[in-house]
Amino acid sequence: MLNPFRKHPELIVHGAHPLNAEPPLPKLRDNYLTPQDLLYVRSHGDLPELDGEAHRVAVEGRVSRPLSLSLADVRALPPRTVRAVMQCAGNRRADMRGVRPVKGDPWAAGAIGCADWTGAPLAAVLEAAGAETGDGLHVAFTGADTCQPSDGGAHFGASIPMAKALDLDTIVAFAMNGEPLAVEHGFPLRIVAPGWAGVRSPKWLSTVTVQDRPSDAHQQAGDYKLFPPDMRPDTEDLSRGITIDAMPLNSAITEPAPGAEIKAGRVAVKGYAVATDRPIIRVDLSGDGGRTWVQATNEDHGDARWGWTFWHGTLDLPPGEHEICVRAWDAAGQTQPALPDDTWNFKGYLSAAWHRVRVTAA
Amino acid sequence: MLNPFRKHPELIVHGAHPLNAEPPLPKLRDNYLTPQDLLYVRSHGDLPELDGEAHRVAVEGRVSRPLSLSLADVRALPPRTVRAVMQCAGNRRADMRGVRPVKGDPWAAGAIGCADWTGAPLAAVLEAAGAETGDGLHVAFTGADTCQPSDGGAHFGASIPMAKALDLDTIVAFAMNGEPLAVEHGFPLRIVAPGWAGVRSPKWLSTVTVQDRPSDAHQQAGDYKLFPPDMRPDTEDLSRGITIDAMPLNSAITEPAPGAEIKAGRVAVKGYAVATDRPIIRVDLSGDGGRTWVQATNEDHGDARWGWTFWHGTLDLPPGEHEICVRAWDAAGQTQPALPDDTWNFKGYLSAAWHRVRVTAA
DSSP states (O other), X not given: OOOOOOOOTTOEEEEETTEEEEOOXXXXXXXXXXXXXXXXXXXXXXXXXXXXXXXXXXXXXXXXXXXXEOHHHHHTSOOEEEEEEEEOTTTTGGGGTTTSOOOSOOOOTTSEEEEEEEEEEHHHHHHHTTXXXXXXXXXXXXXXXXXXXXXXXXXXXXXXXXXXXXXXXXXEEEEETXXXXXXXXXXXXXXXXXXXXXXXXXXXXXXXXXXXXXXXXXXXXTSSEEOOTTOOGGGOXXXXXXXXOBOOOEEEEEESOTTOEEOSEEEEEEEEEEOTTSOEEEEEEESBTTSSOEEOEEOOOOOXXXXXXXXXXXXXXXXXXXXXXXXXXETTSOBOOSSGGGGOOTTOOOOOSOEEEEEEEO | OOOOOOOXXXXXXEEETTEEEEXXXXXXXXXXXXXXXXXXXXXXXXXXXXXXXXXXXXXXEXXXXXXXXXXXXXXXXXXXXXXXXXXXXXXXXXXXXXXXXXXXXXXXXXXXXXXXXXXXXXXXHHHHTTBOOXXXXXXXXXXXXXXOGGGTXXXXXXXXXXXXXXXXXXXXXXXXXXXXXXXXXXXXXXXXXXXXXXXXXXXXXXXXXXXXXXXXSHHHHTSSEEOOTTOOGGGOOGGGOEEOOBOOOEEEEEESXXXXXXXXXXXXXXXXXXXXXXXXXXXEEESBTTSSOEEOEEOOOOOOTBOOEEEEEEEEEOSEEEEEEEXXXXXXXXXXXXXXXXXXXXXXXXXXXXXXXXXXXX
């Protein structure tokens, strides 16, 4: 049952060990549901090649019936399919580098994708284990992957609060778009915690622990925190970091590409927008760096609480250099900040300012 | 049972007919729960002085048992108290006037307040009436107030989608902070639709109609829409307006006051922040127009899904002129845009950029 790693030849590889790669943006925009081989890969160690029949997930901690679940056991539970965006907390980090240096891989806007994830609700697994489900509890996960020394060295670990664990849309997933998970996406089982940063959806799931505190693994306790803009690497103070869970309103231009030389006149612009669990109500496009705006057309994908929105529009661009910008609005009338500096933090997380692409029209 | 109008002498009155008034910001910040006589008043016509015993609310439309409810009937249902912010869609409109002209009263940051609202869940009223509750339905309200000709002339009317109507936190309220509603706040009964613009919480409630479309009253069909930034009064096109429901992330400085002359050194800054149904995770303060930031202290009010957050902090301000700014972050890692221009629209709604106060320190 081993599922071979099928890296798409066009993936942009930021690092091979561990493998961190994202798709070219035009490719990402080709399909509302991102194919597995085009979904960004974020890993913290070598990709574990697990045996889908032999692998077990331990469910333990504050449970009355500890479990050792096989893939077949999870498949035997009533399945649930959730259409959800998965994105890295560092998506669009590259845009922050122009402000001040940031740590971490320089993700463009491709560390994101949307898929139909199928699995068993985590709530059903917790119920089968007779888990306590009080408000102050957390559900901690570990993966079978061993992280690089710089990422804490131990097994990957993260946790979510009980309320998120009990949301029926949080699942123990065994399939992406109807296919078994690929090795790089967590075969045989991963968590999918919709709307939240990918770090809270561990891959190669090996333990699920109900406990009275967040995970003390490096990915929960020592990283993936939003630090204030006055902090630098040499003044890092974990107590001032806020755990990154839900991801903010964001949007990106997938075409034209940065630096593109295009034909002057009516220029087609395409991209995506996403807003945690809120619908996108409007997308604005500017051809002059945000001085004036026109509205893009949001494509209709039906209602998907955790999905993204594809949009397209046109700008009239005379010959010359132009800065194309996009900003989205969510159903609470919220829009994005204008400048990368507005959300800058030295770890480069939550980069969600207007996306800007400079082009030359001739 | 008539409840006399008790306007606080310090309210800032934007207009007397209809009455539109807001409290001074330091007063607003004195109490986490805004006293009735300090809550902003937004009205569209003369304040109806209704007889609390004789008044009836008709529940009609797609219902199997039309009702005519008295205040006593609503009080007889199992009560629910919801701690929720009420705010005008035009709160902070004044900040947009510096960009380009806007229509409407120049609200400062005081067209907002937070209270414990007590009433019966609207869902219970709908159930008692045997209402249809399908997804595509709307619940339309009218008030007993007759609007000014410029506001459509007819009775005030607005609607909410069925999903919002069935949220148990949406109530037919008869009390604010444990007191009967004051005349200016809707005596004897009003809707409270938490997290949404005040326009969706009609006062002096007189009809509740279950129907297959939004209300066609002026306040729903012809006003309270978010228009794009390229639209002007002479190009108004209702089809391009988006109905304003939920309100965005916002924050404001309540002290010091704009133009204040203060003592140089450590300066105390206070204010509020609010984020629809999300917790506020951090509030940043700047004494130099947003170049550098420090964090304010969020005060602990317990968990209130629809409440606001009071914060306080200090800035070190040398002698001279300074621009103090505040911006808040919500639990999805979302923050506010920097400039009033970033959300500008000619109706002046959803003014939610960083709040800026200029002071002189000596």
